[in-house]
Each structure stands twice: as structure tokens, then as C-alpha cells.
Amino acid sequence: MVVRLKTNEHCLIEFRKGMIYRNDELEAELRCNSEESGWRTFNPTTVATNSRIVGNIGPMLVSHTCRRIACLQPSATVILDAIGELDRVVACTRYCADVVPGVRNGSRMVLADSWTANASEIIAANPDLVVAAVPYQEKAVTEILKAGIRFLGLAPKTLEDIFQDIGTIAGVVGAHDRGEQVIEKMQHHIVEIRDRVAGSARPRVFCEEWGKPIIASQKWVAELMEIAGGEVVAAPGAHCSTDDIRRLDPEVIIAAWCGAGDRVPLEKIVADRGWDRTSAAISGRVFCIRDEFLNTPSPTLLRGLDALAYAIHPEMFPSTKGIRPITVVPASPIENSQR
Secondary structure, eight states: OEEEEEOSSOEEEEETTEEEEEOOSSEEEEEOOOGGGTSOOOOGGGOOTTEEEOTTSOEEESOOOOOSEEESSHHHHHHHHHTTOGGGEEEEOTTHHHHOGGGTTSOSEEOOOTTSOOHHHHHHHOOSEEEEESSOOHHHHHHHHHTTSOEEEEOOOSHHHHHHHHHHHHHHTTOHHHHHHHHHHHHHHHHHHHHHHTTSOOOEEEEEEEETTEEEOOHHHHHHHHHTTOEEOSOTTOEEOHHHHHHHOOSEEEEOOTTOTTOOOHHHHHHHTTOTTSHHHHTTOEEEEOHHHHHSOSTTHHHHHHHHHHHHOTTTSOOOTTEEEOSOOOOOHHHHHHO
């Protein structure tokens, strides 16, 4: 059976076990031979080795999964690695190597990311699927579409969105079961942390994903902070002033700046912003958590959750890699001027 969908826009075709974004402006063809889907099935005797007879169209390959994938976002590379399909990645960004050591061997083409995508680079990599995710600019999306290759665009906001993205990518490459295993492992770890802090005090926590201007971390980070036993004091993704944070007086301050790794200058920002008298600074609970552990919507978030759990409840959780505390709380410029 052939289902034809004619549209002037790109077609998003979704199944229980996968999603493919066809980059065809006029039509998308969906051929399905699955009792699970509700479409009619074919007599098994008509199926040849490594091929399938569909109506009177002739033999078709059984496997329609994408073999050459260009990842414009580290999260997609992490997910493909987690489900055992990293070999399909033929091109990725330089940021992917920060979280997936397996792409550091130089065998893959390095592309511009979702924010600065370039059509000619994508075409040169010869992929059959491009995966990108927010944040991206309209110009970058135009460049991706200009390449004329299937495009899967992800825009997660919550942990549930991230689980669905893992399932989607796993479905695209025919690894549905492995995708489910990854999701279940993440959920099990989350439940363990949440149960462990149940009934404990919930200190006020502020986490920022950018420092100039100050922007609070996204929704999925807020969810992780709550799971780790904290009370989130700023709306996810909100722009905040230094005065806002002083008034909120967080007991824990965390900086995870996009693209900064673990290089946030904690001492400097506390002094420059006049945060030296916040509860967090007085108790020395100002931390930098590696950017990719909190800002990469993928299984990497489990490492971010462990770091958050230690920052929020150090009496219950051990220190872990990827988190660095402030060493000295300097006096603010105002205090220095009064001396």
C-alpha cells in the first residue's frame, strides 16, 4: 500500500517506532507493511531475500533506515552513541567531541552547528539524514533545507520531550528496543535520586545557562534541580538581573554557561554582581557545572543530575566529575570601596 501526502510544506511522518522528516516540498511517500500499523499485509511467499514486493511496484530493500547521518547538535551524536549506532554518524560538529570521545579520531567531517549551518558543507558530507536541534537561527534552517536532504529538527523543552527525541532517533535507525533501554535507564536513575532526597530540606537554587545577560537555565534543568531536591527560584529561560537574584537570596548558585565547559569565573561574577552576601556565597555553595552535562538534552544529563545532587545535598551525595566549587568568595566592589 502506498500513502501519498501532497503538501506545499515539508511532511512530518510519525510512527510508533520512528519519525522521518522528508525534505520533499511536493510529496512524501510512505510504504508500510506492518500488521501493527493497521495496513494490509502481504503474503510471506512474495518476500524475497533482502527485498519486499510491494503491490506492483517491484522489489524494495527491506531496510529503509538512514545509514549516513550528519549531526548538527551534540545531543543527536550522544543519543546515537548511547544506542550503539555511532557508526552512522559521518559528520558532526566540533562540540560533539566534548561529549562523545568516539568522534575524536578525525574520521568524520566537521560541520557548522545548528546555529550556523552551511548547505555546501552538509552536501559535501553526503548524508541521507540531517539532525539538528534548537537553538538555531532561521537562516541556519534555510541552509539545512537548501541542502535538499531529509531533515529531523528537534526542539525539546522538558525531560519528557528528551525521552521522545531518544525514541524518535532510535526509531529512525531501526534501534527502537535499544532506545527504550536507554530511556528506562535514565528514568530509573532519576527515580533513585528523587526517592533519596524525598523528605529532605529543599534549599533555594539558582542555575544560569548564560551570564551576559543573565539567563536562567531551561525547563529540563529546572526539572533536574527539583528531582535533586532543590527549590528553583527563577523561571526557566528567564532573563534575570543581579538585583533579582540578590533579592531571591539562593542558598545554592550554579553556573553552566553554554559553550564554556567548566571555565566560568565564579569568583569574578560573584564579586562583580554583588552576590558575595547571598546565602550561597557565604556558605561557599557557588558551583560551575560543565556546560555539556546540563545543556545537552540527551543521556549526558544523568551526569548533570549527579552534579546537581551533590551541589544541593552534599551531605547525601558524593562529589562527582564535572562540578567545581568556588574557592574564595571575594568582597564586592562596593565593600572594597568602603575599606
